[in-house]
Amino acid sequence: MTILATAPSPGFDAPGVEDFNLPPIFGDVTKPVLQFVLAAVLVWAFFTITARRPQLVPGKAQFLGESFHGIVRNAIARDNIGHDYLKYVPYLTTLFAFILVNNLFGIIPLIQFPSFSHPGMAYALAAMSWLIYNAIGIRKHGFGGYLRVSTWPAGVPWWVRIILTPIEFLSNIILRPVTLSLRLFGNMFAGHLLLLVFILGGEYMLLHSESLVVNLLSPFAFAMGIVFTFFEAFIQVVQAYVFTILTASYIGTVLADDH
Amino acid sequence: MESDRPPGREPVPPPGDAWTALSYLLSGFLLFGGIGWGLDRLSGTGAFTLIGLLVGGAASLYLIYIRYVKS
Numbered sequence: 001m002t003i004l005a006t007a008p009s010p011g012f013d014a015p016g017v018e019d020f021n022l023p024p025i026f027g028d029v030t031k032p033v034l035q036f037v038l039a040a041v042l043v044w045a046f047f048t049i050t051a052r053r054p055q056l057v058p059g060k061a062q063f064l065g066e067s068f069h070g071i072v073r074n075a076i077a078r079d080n081i082g083h084d085y086l087k088y089v090p091y092l093t094t095l096f097a098f099i100l101v102n103n104l105f106g107i108i109p110l111i112q113f114p115s116f117s118h119p120g121m122a123y124a125l126a127a128m129s130w131l132i133y134n135a136i137g138i139r140k141h142g143f144g145g146y147l148r149v150s151t152w153p154a155g156v157p158w159w160v161r162i163i164l165t166p167i168e169f170l171s172n173i174i175l176r177p178v179t180l181s182l183r184l185f186g187n188m189f190a191g192h193l194l195l196l197v198f199i200l201g202g203e204y205m206l207l208h209s210e211s212l213v214v215n216l217l218s219p220f221a222f223a224m225g226i227v228f229t230f231f232e233a234f235i236q237v238v239q240a241y242v243f244t245i246l247t248a249s250y251i252g253t254v255l256a257d258d259h
Numbered sequence: 260m261e262s263d264r265p266p267g268r269e270p271v272p273p274p275g276d277a278w279t280a281l282s283y284l285l286s287g288f289l290l291f292g293g294i295g296w297g298l299d300r301l302s303g304t305g306a307f308t309l310i311g312l313l314v315g316g317a318a319s320l321y322l323i324y325i326r327y328v329k330s
Contacts, residue, residue, distance in 0.1 A: 080275050153322060153325045153326065154325075155325070155329070156325060160321075163291075163314070163318045164318060164321070164322050164325075166290055167283065167286045167287045167290055167291075167315070167318055167319060167322055168283075168286075168322065170286040170289065170290050171279075171282045171283050171285070171286035172282075175282055175285065175286055175289075176279075176282060179281075179282055179285070242278065245275050245278075246275050246278055246279070248275060249275025249276065249278070249279060250275075250279075252275070253279070
């Protein structure tokens with residue numbers, strides 16, 4: 001609220017899209033690119049270390065790795081896919097871990113940039129999930145059978161199908177990867193922008209404002225920045241979870257024999 | 260190897276369902292609203308967009324009913 005009151009003052013350059021266009025570090029490599037590489041290495045290292053020398057009675061590291069794997073296996077894969085879920089647990093576990101680490105980069109000090117606030121990699125991950133669930137569906141039902149399962153609602157008269165089948169096709173085959181990627185990108189972009197507004201606004205109020213009252217009000221902006229950082233932590237976990245759960249849910253629907 | 264589901268637990272709707280239902284709604288409005296809008300552009304009238312949006316919305320709701328409630 002304090003920001004809104006001071007926003008019209010000349011000189012405060014409100015953060016916007018341009019703040020997300022970070023200059024390349026070398027060549028065409030930008031900060032998000034390095035973050036993706038770092039995230040991949042971290043995820044690989046985490047599972048390599050926690051799965052090394054597995055014991056019957058797990059130690060701390062093994063317990064951590066197995067708990068994470070267990071959440072994905074039981075809460076995400078089993079509840080959404082049904083009996084053949086075990087095959088898909090490795091992909092879903094890595095997907096969840098990779099997105100989670102990249103999202104948390106948004107609030108980890110010194111990194112503080114959510115990789116998916118650039119949509120490119122979100123498109124790539126959504127495309128991968130799209131390829132995977134379509135391939136699973138085609139392999140299980142054949143091409144025609146798969147189209148029938150995913151766009152042919154059972155038990156309705158033919159003239160209703162004329163209306164419903166195009167909606168099913170658009171929703172299940174075309175829009176799914178779009179919503180999947182845009183949801184992740186939008187949440188990360190908006191969250192980071194929100195933090196920028198409060199932190200940069202607070203900085204401006206404290207250091208660049210002529211008015212003593214505004215100077216003294218700046219801690220409120222910083223306090224809101226801190227509150228929203230915790231809120232972001234929550235959103236970042238939820239979005240990683242939602243992306244994974246939806247991928248599992250799509251795999252589950254294409255594996256289902258009939259709706 | 261444990262069983263598919265712990266005993267005594269009732270099957271609940273998969274948590275992903277709520278999100279996929281949203282995508283049906285969006286698709287119905289987009290598709291039939293879009294067709295209506297196209298017809299309006301071609302014919303110079305103004306009513307088809309509204310009709311399309313209503314038909315699309317109703318069809319989406321019906322589809323959600325068929326997919327998640329009836330089955």
